Amino acid sequence: MLSLSSYFSVTYLALILPVTVVLYAVLPQRFRRLVLLAASYIFFWAVSEKLLVFLLAATCSIHYFGLWLADMQRESDACIAAAPKEQRKELRRQALRKQRVVLAFAIGSQLGTLLVLKYTPFFTSNINSLLQFAGSSVQFEIPAFVMPIGISFYTMQAMSYLFDVYRKIIPADRNLFRLALFMSFFPQIMEGPICRYSETAEQLWEAPKMQYQNFLSGIQRIFYGVMKKLVVADRLNLFIKNIFSGYENYDGFVIAVAAVCYTLQLYMDFSGTMDLVIGSGEIFGITMPENFKRPFFSASISEFWKRWHITLGAWFKDYIFYPMSMSKPLKKLTVKARKKLGNHFGPLIAGTIALFCVWLSNGLWHGAGWHYIFFGMYHFALILCGSIFEPFALKITGKLHISRSSRPYRCMQIIRTGILVCIGELFFRAHGLRAGLVMFKKMVTDFRLTTVWDQSFFTLGMDRHDFLITAVFVVFLFIIGIYQEKGVVLRQCLARRNVCVQYLCFYALIMFVVIFGAYGRGYVPVDPMYAGF
Numbered sequence: 001m002l003s004l005s006s007y008f009s010v011t012y013l014a015l016i017l018p019v020t021v022v023l024y025a026v027l028p029q030r031f032r033r034l035v036l037l038a039a040s041y042i043f044f045w046a047v048s049e050k051l052l053v054f055l056l057a058a059t060c061s062i063h064y065f066g067l068w069l070a071d072m073q074r075e076s077d078a079c080i081a082a083a084p085k086e087q088r089k090e091l092r093r094q095a096l097r098k099q100r101v102v103l104a105f106a107i108g109s110q111l112g113t114l115l116v117l118k119y120t121p122f123f124t125s126n127i128n129s130l131l132q133f134a135g136s137s138v139q140f141e142i143p144a145f146v147m148p149i150g151i152s153f154y155t156m157q158a159m160s161y162l163f164d165v166y167r168k169i170i171p172a173d174r175n176l177f178r179l180a181l182f183m184s185f186f187p188q189i190m191e192g193p194i195c196r197y198s199e200t201a202e203q204l205w206e207a208p209k210m211q212y213q214n215f216l217s218g219i220q221r222i223f224y225g226v227m228k229k230l231v232v233a234d235r236l237n238l239f240i241k242n243i244f245s246g247y248e249n250y251d252g253f254v255i256a257v258a259a260v261c262y263t264l265q266l267y268m269d270f271s272g273t274m275d276l277v278i279g280s281g282e283i284f285g286i287t288m289p290e291n292f293k294r295p296f297f298s299a300s301i302s303e304f305w306k307r308w309h310i311t312l313g314a315w316f317k318d319y320i321f322y323p324m325s326m327s328k329p330l331k332k333l334t335v336k337a338r339k340k341l342g343n344h345f346g347p348l349i350a351g352t353i354a355l356f357c358v359w360l361s362n363g364l365w366h367g368a369g370w371h372y373i374f375f376g377m378y379h380f381a382l383i384l385c386g387s388i389f390e391p392f393a394l395k396i397t398g399k400l401h402i403s404r405s406s407r408p409y410r411c412m413q414i415i416r417t418g419i420l421v422c423i424g425e426l427f428f429r430a431h432g433l434r435a436g437l438v439m440f441k442k443m444v445t446d447f448r449l450t451t452v453w454d455q456s457f458f459t460l461g462m463d464r465h466d467f468l469i470t471a472v473f474v475v476f477l478f479i480i481g482i483y484q485e486k487g488v489v490l491r492q493c494l495a496r497r498n499v500c501v502q503y504l505c506f507y508a509l510i511m512f513v514v515i516f517g518a519y520g521r522g523y524v525p526v527d528p529m530y531a532g533f
Contacts, residue, residue, distance in 0.1 A: 006528040008229050025210045032207035038439045043186035051148035052357035059183045063108035063176050066165045069170035072099050103166045114155045117145045122368030154183055156315055161197045163319055170197050178205045179219040186278035189275050189532045194311040218282035223509050225275030230517035231473050233269040236261045237526040239461030247439050252447035255439050258427040269529045294481045299413035301382040316358045324354035324479040371433040377426050379415050469516050
């Protein structure tokens with residue numbers, strides 16, 4: 001069995017990806033799609049072995065349900081067209097009701113599998129706690145399920161396909177192999193991005209001929225992701241593990257630094273993985289949706305979540321927030337509330353209900369634990385407060401003659417947002433909600449610099465050189481981000497340069513990873529952080 005723990009493993013970078021690229025490059029078009037499909041299933045077998053059956057079951061079920069919905073739609077459309085005009089509204093209502101039953105069953109089969117495998121232990125343990133609190137001696141055995149890696153990602157892709165077929169946004173795919181390739185494409189099966197059928201399915205099945213510029217661009221992006229992972233994410237890992245596992249022994253300053261470091265680690269690991277994933281797709285001429293857009297330049301929490309894990313946020317917006325907020329009960333509520341509360345606060349009531357469901361789902365999607373639910377509710381509260389107090393903020397800044405578009409005001413917003421994000425990530429990473437609350441309390445009530453003065457701070461998993469390298473690299477990424485915020489596409493600028501300059505930059509990138517990468521003795525590589533969600 002292949003040793004494959006992440007996309008950054010030697011097995012992926014030196015065996016699976018290169019072999020797939022070579023076969024893809026030399027074979028004719030009709031075989032290239034089969035190469036991608038075979039590589040995808042081999043990859044999934046390497047990381048999940050016999051749990052591959054869950055991916056197969058999900059693919060076959062959405063293929064069947066998609067065709068069923070399409071056939072129902074075709075039959076109902078023909079029946080409605082042939083019926084008298086006065087009967088069409090009722091026939092359409094009956095047809096939609098039947099289709100919703102099929103859709104509910106189809107979504108239930110996908111979501112039910114995810115809920116059973118991922119959340120049964122959490123719900124069972126909480127039921128046991130309630131029974132114990134009530135004085136009952138009854139206790140249920142807590143099951144332990146093994147989940148296929150990436151199940152949350154491919155389940156969301158499966159559900160989006162079914163929703164889009166139901167809404168007639170896309171036609172049901174009668175080609176099982178094309179649907180299977182969309183569901184299993186190996187660079188994104190573990191950690192996303194969460195693709196829609198309309199975004200990648202046809203691209204994958206067309207299997208475009210490999211182009212030199214695509215290959216070079218893909219390799220550059222892969223190494224950019226490797227640099228983020230090895231230079232920063234892995235370097236921070238031991239320090240973060242030490243602090244979060246032994247938080248009782250440290251003061252608020254150390255915990256605050258650990259929270260900032262974890263936020264950086266999570267970003268470097270996940271965005272670095274997305275660079276590698278999207279770069280792998282670029283090699284084959286496949287364009288996948290971006291998942292990050294410089295989130296730490298955000299002026300609010302709401303903006304942050306439009307820039308961080310973009311495909312997840314878009315999924316919740318399109319399949320939970322909009323359907324709920326546009327439903328008949330909430331639309332009626334909005335009309336009534338608007339009359340009593342005005343045009344700003346009236347729509348907020350229905351929007352708040354939909355937003356609550358989105359962030360409850362977001363918290364639970366990340367994991368089965370109360371600290372994940374708290375993480376979701378924390379961001380729900382921040383976004384809701386931002387919406388409620390926006391009119392007051394406008395009035396105050398207007399009276400003080402503060403320009404909200406000025407650079408100082410924007411910087412203040414960015415710093416405030418960064419602090420709030422780091423606090424949220426503290427609870428996200430903590431070993432349970434209670435541990436997160438204790439750590440936050442220490443940050444507020446026990447903030448001391450003792451470990452800095454006695455130099456013990458630099459013995460907790462990172463020394464001065466580690467902190468210096470991390471800081472330099474973060475500044476380097478910050479400068480790149482400034483250019484990108486201004487609309488400068490650095491890779492396009494590089495592509496216009498002389499070939500020698502391009503290869504010199506590429507070589508410098510490799511040497512930077514070789515020299516400053518955190519690997520070997522003394523470093524503990526971080527496991528793929530989003531693969532288990």
